Amino acid sequence: MKKVLLALAAMMxxxxxxxxxxxxxxxxxxxxxxxxxxxxxxxxxxNYSETGYSLKHEYSxxxxxxxxxxxxxxxxxxxxxxxxxxxxxxxxxGGGEITTKTSVIGKKVSSETVDVMNFEMGLLGVGPMYTxxxxxxxxxxxxxxxxxxxxxxxxxxxxxxxxxxxxxGFGFTHNIGAAFRWKFLQxxxxxxxxxxxxxxxxxxxxxxxxxANGLKVFFGFKF
Numbered sequence: 001m002k003k004v005l006l007a008l009a010a011m012m013x014x015x016x017x018x019x020x021x022x023x024x025x026x027x028x029x030x031x032x033x034x035x036x037x038x039x040x041x042x043x044x045x046x047n048y049s050e051t052g053y054s055l056k057h058e059y060s061x062x063x064x065x066x067x068x069x070x071x072x073x074x075x076x077x078x079x080x081x082x083x084x085x086x087x088x089x090x091x092x093x094g095g096g097e098i099t100t101k102t103s104v105i106g107k108k109v110s111s112e113t114v115d116v117m118n119f120e121m122g123l124l125g126v127g128p129m130y131t132x133x134x135x136x137x138x139x140x141x142x143x144x145x146x147x148x149x150x151x152x153x154x155x156x157x158x159x160x161x162x163x164x165x166x167x168x169g170f171g172f173t174h175n176i177g178a179a180f181r182w183k184f185l186q187x188x189x190x191x192x193x194x195x196x197x198x199x200x201x202x203x204x205x206x207x208x209x210x211x212a213n214g215l216k217v218f219f220g221f222k223f
Contacts (some may be wrong), residue, residue, distance in 0.1 A: 061096015
């Protein structure tokens with residue numbers, strides 16, 4: 001029992017002594033937990049308008065997820081470094097509402113709201129990372145990733161679950177973010193841009209291009 005406690009104490013001591021050092025020693029693995037705020041037209045068909053008539057879709061909701069990453073520095077000096085940043089996996093799950101508003105000659109004619117469940121998974125993203133060091137324990141990372149991304153949206157029917165509409169598709173998203181690191185902790189913001197063609201898996205409705213834009217707030221660990 002004493003040996004186990006000593007081993008655990010040694011592991012904790014190693015973890016809490018990890019710090020943002022110089023780039024030559026800063027390669028490593030990271031885990032991020034995030035809360036996502038999708039953009040206004042996330043998982044929605046494109047807005048449509050012609051003379052005197054418009055159809056607008058608005059999304060409201062939140063997503064929660066997990067990301068796994070690595071970094072390898074290819075250049076550095078005492079104050080900054082440039083790395084290859086790999087995003088192995090980024091998964092988000094959440095729900096919200098899509099409100100469709102129809103207007104004629106500038107006046108709202110109808111408004112309809114449907115509940116939606118969303119799943120999004122990015123795999124094998126890659127891009128550059130830039131790091132600036134503030135002493136021994138603190139650093140700021142800025143990065144860009146292009147990420148192959150799968151999106152699934154389930155539009156829930158009001159009365160019968162068998163009438164739910166399943167839309168899914170693949171595309172590429174562009175992710176721009178910044179993180180502040182203190183020792184082994186990191187926190188920051190990320191904005192995602194992209195458009196994905198969603199296909200109806202039951203062929204009940206037409207395929208359409210959907211925005212994948214959204215903001216993420218994350219907290220995590222860099223080992």
